[in-house]
Amino acid sequence: MDLAYIPSPPQDTWYLFDLIPLRGYALSIIVGIIVACWITEARLRRRGAPAGTIIDLAVWAVPFGILGGRIYHLITSPEKYFGEGGEPIKAFFIWEGGLGIPGAVAMGGLGVWIACRKSPISFAMVAGAIAPALPVAQAIGRIGNWFNQELYGLPTTLPWGLEIDRAHQINIIPPEYYGAAAYHPTFLYELLWNLGIALVVWQLDRHFKFGRGRAFAIYVLGYGLGRFWIEGLRIDPANDFLGLRVNEWMALAMVVAAVIYLLRVQGKQEVLVSDGEGGYRVVDWDSDEGVAMTKALDESKHDKGEPDDDTSDTEKSEETDGEAVATDDPPSNDESGPTK
Numbered sequence: 001m002d003l004a005y006i007p008s009p010p011q012d013t014w015y016l017f018d019l020i021p022l023r024g025y026a027l028s029i030i031v032g033i034i035v036a037c038w039i040t041e042a043r044l045r046r047r048g049a050p051a052g053t054i055i056d057l058a059v060w061a062v063p064f065g066i067l068g069g070r071i072y073h074l075i076t077s078p079e080k081y082f083g084e085g086g087e088p089i090k091a092f093f094i095w096e097g098g099l100g101i102p103g104a105v106a107m108g109g110l111g112v113w114i115a116c117r118k119s120p121i122s123f124a125m126v127a128g129a130i131a132p133a134l135p136v137a138q139a140i141g142r143i144g145n146w147f148n149q150e151l152y153g154l155p156t157t158l159p160w161g162l163e164i165d166r167a168h169q170i171n172i173i174p175p176e177y178y179g180a181a182a183y184h185p186t187f188l189y190e191l192l193w194n195l196g197i198a199l200v201v202w203q204l205d206r207h208f209k210f211g212r213g214r215a216f217a218i219y220v221l222g223y224g225l226g227r228f229w230i231e232g233l234r235i236d237p238a239n240d241f242l243g244l245r246v247n248e249w250m251a252l253a254m255v256v257a258a259v260i261y262l263l264r265v266q267g268k269q270e271v272l273v274s275d276g277e278g279g280y281r282v283v284d285w286d287s288d289e290g291v292a293m294t295k296a297l298d299e300s301k302h303d304k305g306e307p308d309d310d311t312s313d314t315e316k317s318e319e320t321d322g323e324a325v326a327t328d329d330p331p332s333n334d335e336s337g338p339t340k
Contacts, residue, residue, distance in 0.1 A: 005159070005160075005161045005162065005163050005181065005182040006160060006161065006162045006163065006182075006185055006188070007163050008146070008149045008162065008163050008164055008165060008168075009024065009146065009147050009149075012024045012025065012147040012148055012149075023095045023147070024143075024144060024146075024147025024148070025095055025096070025097055025144035025145075025147050025148050026094075026095045026144070027144075028140055028141050028142070028143040028144035028147065029066075029099070029141050029144060031140050032136070032137035032138065032139070032140035032141040033058075033062055033137060035133075035136055035137060035140060036130070036133040036134060036136060036137035037054045037055075037058055037133075038054075039132065039133035039136060040054050040057075040126075040129050040130045040133045041053065041054035043128075043129040043130075043132075043133070044121070044125075044126070044129045045297075046297070047125060047129065047269075047270070047271045047272060047285075048271045048272035048273055048280070048293050048297070049121055049125075049272055049280075050280075053119070053121065056115055056118075056119060057111075057112055057115045057116075057119075057126060059115070060111035060112065060114050060115040061108045061109075061111040061112045061115065062108070062111070063111070064107045064108050064110055064111030064114075065104040065105070065107055065108030065111065066094070066099065066104065067107055068100075068103040068104050068105075068106055068107020068108060068110075069099030069100050069101065069103045069104030069107070070091075070094055070098065070099060070100075070103070071100075071103055071107070072099075072100030072101075072102055072103020072104070072106075073098040073099060073100040073103070074091055074098075075100075075103075076100060076238065076239060076246050076247065077098070077237065077238060077239070079237065080237075096148065097144070097145065097148045097150050097151075099141075100247075101138060101223070101227070102247075102250050102254070105134070105220075109127075112126050112127075112130075120272060120279060120280040120281060120282065121272065121280075121282075122270060122282055123213075124211065124212045124213045124267070124270065125269075125270050125271075125272075125282070127213035127215070127216040128205065128210060128211065128213060128214070128215045128216060128269060130216070131201045131205065131215035131216040131218065131219045132197075132198040132199075132201040132202040132205070132215075132219070133198075134219060135194035135195070135197040135198040135201070135219060135222075135223065136194070136195065136198045138190070138194045138223075139190075139191045139192075139194040139195050139198070140191075142187045142188075142190050142191040142194070143187070143191070145187035146162075146185075146187050146188075149164050149165060149168035150168070150172075150236065151186060151187060151234060151236055152164055152183040152184060152185060152186055152187070152234070152235070152236075153183055153184030153185070153186040153189075153230075153233035153234050153235060154177070154183065154184050154233055154235055155177055155180030155181075155182070155183055155184075156180075156182055156183060156184050157181070157182070158182075158184075160185060160188070161181070161182025161183060161184065161185070162182055162183050162184070162185035162187075162188070163181070163182055164180075164182075164183055166178075166179075172236065172237075173235045173236060173237075174235060177235055183235075184233045186230050186233050186234050189226075189230050189233075190226065190227070190230050193222075193226035193230065194223070194226070196222075197219060197222040197223060197226070200218070200222060201215055201218050201219050201222070204218060205218075205269075209268065209269040209285055209286075210269060211266075211267035211268040211269040211270060211284075211285075212265050212266070212267030213261075213265070214261075214262060214265060214266075214267070217258045217261045217262050217265075218258070218262070220254050220255075220257070220258040221254070221255055221258035221259060221262070223251075223254065224251045224252065224253075224254030224255035224258065225251075225255055227247065227248075227250075227251040227254075228248055228251035228252060228255070231245055231247045231248045231251060232245075232248065268284040268285060268286065269284070269285045270282045270283065270284060270285065271283060271284075271285045271290045271293055271294065272293075273289045273290065273292075273293045
């Protein structure tokens with residue numbers, strides 16, 4: 001064994017009280033969801049949403065997302081379940097792996113849209129808030145692939161190669177790749193790529209105050225680019241078309257769709273303000289009401305000794321005769337908020 005290689009975990013399941021199974025894959029997904037909800041809640045609060053808004057959204061988005069991810073996996077990789085020698089019952093064994101990100105995002109988005117119809121929050125506002133949170137959740141969820149020893153790439157001699165047990169090679173990857181000392185850890189590549197996307201989206205949105213879901217489109221663009229080259233390294237069975245895996249075509253479609261959206265759609269970031277009757281309404285962030293709401297929120301956090309979380313210099317206001325007036329001055333490089 002080369003000590004420089006990344007070892008696979010000795011087990012993927014633990015038992016609580018020798019009865020309740022705790023699976024590494026499921027725990028990774030759950031932790032990712034919790035972290036994404038926490039980030040999104042903080043960003044929604046920054047936009048004037050009441051506390052606990054993410055709960056109302058998550059009860060729709062999470063089950064829809066899991067269902068969509070599983071359906072996408074079954075459509076793109078049906079042989080294990082419905083082909084010759086397949087086991088249809090395993091289509092329900094989500095803990096064994098198999099959640100397609102494109103399907104999860106699409107169906108999760110449908111769940112959010114349904115939740116937004118029952119809320120004053122616009123779908124575009126939620127999309128902007130969740131844009132950096134989603135790739136963080138995906139990054140954490142990818143650790144589950146490490147526990148399951150799945151979705152790895154071509155054999156490699158690089159020092160960060162991933163060791164795979166023999167049992168997770170036979171009848172899973174093409175025979176010509178059996179017995180390699182290490183394989184490309186594609187789960188790790190995607191994990192790091194997704195964290196980079198989260199940072200880029202957060203910084204760009206912080207600077208430019210994207211509206212109408214444009215921050216989410218940037219996430220889709222970045223994810224599609226990364227998924228395309230990482231997918232090309234993988235050797236797990238997959239359907240292909242015209243020389244590319246189906247997921248590579250899907251990644252290209254995501255990139256094209258995101259670019260078209262960014263070129264065609266413009267709009268300011270929105271925030272929620274009180275309507276004076278116990279409800280909320282949506283306004284532009286740089287409107288008088290939006291600036292006043294942001295200023296009041298900043299002062300409240302300052303009084304409580306809390307750090308600013310998502311404040312950018314374009315969001316600052318100038319004091320004129322005791323009134324807050326939005327400024328369009330370009331952002332300064334002298335100030336920055338702490339990372340969430």
